[in-house]
Amino acid sequence: MQMEIKARESEQEAKDKGYVPHKTNTHPSHDLKDYLGEYGHPGYGVVSVTADGSGFRLQINKITRSVTHLYYDVFQIPDTPFDDFAKLKVSFFSDANGDISSLSLPLETSVKDIVFTRLPDRQLTDRDFIRAFTGQYEVPGNPTPLTVSLRGDHTLVLSSPGAPDLELLPKRGTAFEVKDENGVIIEFKQDANGKTIEVPSTTTAPWRC
Numbered sequence: 001m002q003m004e005i006k007a008r009e010s011e012q013e014a015k016d017k018g019y020v021p022h023k024t025n026t027h028p029s030h031d032l033k034d035y036l037g038e039y040g041h042p043g044y045g046v047v048s049v050t051a052d053g054s055g056f057r058l059q060i061n062k063i064t065r066s067v068t069h070l071y072y073d074v075f076q077i078p079d080t081p082f083d084d085f086a087k088l089k090v091s092f093f094s095d096a097n098g099d100i101s102s103l104s105l106p107l108e109t110s111v112k113d114i115v116f117t118r119l120p121d122r123q124l125t126d127r128d129f130i131r132a133f134t135g136q137y138e139v140p141g142n143p144t145p146l147t148v149s150l151r152g153d154h155t156l157v158l159s160s161p162g163a164p165d166l167e168l169l170p171k172r173g174t175a176f177e178v179k180d181e182n183g184v185i186i187e188f189k190q191d192a193n194g195k196t197i198e199v200p201s202t203t204t205a206p207w208r209c
Contacts, residue, residue, distance in 0.1 A: 026071040028092075030100060032056070035092055037172060039103050039116035047103065047116045058090060060105075096183050099171070124170030127153045133174070133188045158186070 095101035168176035
């Protein structure tokens with residue numbers, strides 16, 4: 001009985017110090033490129049995740065560290081001597097559509113892990129880039145085309161006769177989320193020359209120009 005108590009105490013002490021048993025034969029739920037991007041928190045700033053060989057390079061403010069896969073969607077800074085961030089874990093989370101939408105970091109010992117929400121790709125706020133998506137798109141079975149137009153410098157709007165305009169919120173790549181329509185994603189498809197040729201939605205048939 002005493003040996004069991006000691007064993008449990010040793011295991012808890014190891015966990016408290018960050019020495020969690022490694023779960024073998026696990027893989028990330030996404031391709032590594034799907035984790036790349038910027039994640040923001042109003043109080044802690046922006047975390048940038050970039051490619052670094054078979055892992056990531058994590059930057060928060062002026063701090064940069066390499067991060068390798070630990071298990072599932074959890075990654076970890078290597079155990080380097082004299083590094084205050086050694087063995088720090090980075091956990092990624094997906095939204096209802098299965099896209100990586102946030103990450104968490106244990107930056108404060110007295111509070112829960114800090115959650116950083118994924119920010120839109122910067123190119124999707126560039127006027128010249130998103131202007132290529134404006135135009136009219138045909139919907140199979142609907143004689144009236146839908147119109148995508150630019151409002152202001154950075155906002156795409158989807159218009160349909162007899163219906164209120166829908167604002168498109170930038171996500172990543174060439175994908176936008178329809179505002180106030182939870183989970184509805186529109187992704188613009190382009191050919192090799194950058195011409196927009198198709199706009200499939202997660203909830204409707206493809207729209208073609």
